Amino acid sequence: MSEIILSAHDVCRDFKIGDGSVVSALKHIDIEIEKGKLTILRGRSGSGKTTLINILGALDRPTKGVVDFGGRDITKLSDKKRDDIRRCEMAFVFQSVALMGGLTAFENVEFGLRLAKYPYAKRKARVTEVMTDVGLDKRMHHRPSEMSGGEQQRTAIARAIAHEPMIVFADEPTAELDTATALHIVKLFKDLVAQRGMTIIMTTHDPSMMDIADRVYTLEDGEIIDSR
Ligand SMILES: Nc1ncnc2c1ncn2[C@@H]1O[C@H](COP(=O)(O)OP(=O)(O)O)[C@@H](O)[C@H]1O
Numbered sequence: 001m002s003e004i005i006l007s008a009h010d011v012c013r014d015f016k017i018g019d020g021s022v023v024s025a026l027k028h029i030d031i032e033i034e035k036g037k038l039t040i041l042r043g044r045s046g047s048g049k050t051t052l053i054n055i056l057g058a059l060d061r062p063t064k065g066v067v068d069f070g071g072r073d074i075t076k077l078s079d080k081k082r083d084d085i086r087r088c089e090m091a092f093v094f095q096s097v098a099l100m101g102g103l104t105a106f107e108n109v110e111f112g113l114r115l116a117k118y119p120y121a122k123r124k125a126r127v128t129e130v131m132t133d134v135g136l137d138k139r140m141h142h143r144p145s146e147m148s149g150g151e152q153q154r155t156a157i158a159r160a161i162a163h164e165p166m167i168v169f170a171d172e173p174t175a176e177l178d179t180a181t182a183l184h185i186v187k188l189f190k191d192l193v194a195q196r197g198m199t200i201i202m203t204t205h206d207p208s209m210m211d212i213a214d215r216v217y218t219l220e221d222g223e224i225i226d227s228r
């Protein structure tokens, strides 16, 4: 039996643009994200992937519709409550890796734990554990400039997941990586799902990743046109 951790019902997102016209970026989206699974949102550039993942991750609010996360409609909560949910229960990985250049990989991840108010006494052990999970235990004390693009993205993933979030959102996390490195990152996501029971939702426009996902939703022009 699968458990639904996050769902959207009849979600629409309109953007008003300069000339007064309206772009319907999402049209009546229904989607269910299963706990302990790797879900991919795929679709061409402009199909609505970022708009949808931002709404699911409480970074943006829909024009219409409901987003249920753990029994709460998060679209109705205050900004403060949404900030708390994002910081403590969710995690985000982006296309461009935004590590702090002056800090080592270890320190970057440790800093993330501080922001998430992770218990001080457990921080160092948790950083070592999560760096091992992402395969970077030998590179922990390198600075970003001393790591490859793939290693930097692994560090960003370690920082994102260190506080043990309920769900991870990754918007085009592989777009700036070469194909082989990108595939390694998606395999890492798959391992985190299989071995650590994490729930991950990622977007991509790269068709070569689809086989690795548990669920794939295809977006086109703001609508889900296929799921498997
Ligand atoms: N802030 C915005 N203002 C106006 N239009 C937007 C905005 N964000 C996205 N859009 C439009 O919504 C559609 C979907 O965009 P997006 O979700 O970024 O697609 P994707 O991530 O799949 O490339 C596009 O037509 C885009 O131009």
Ligand SMILES: [Mg+2]
Pocket: 049, 050, 051, 172
């Ligand atoms: Mg996008």
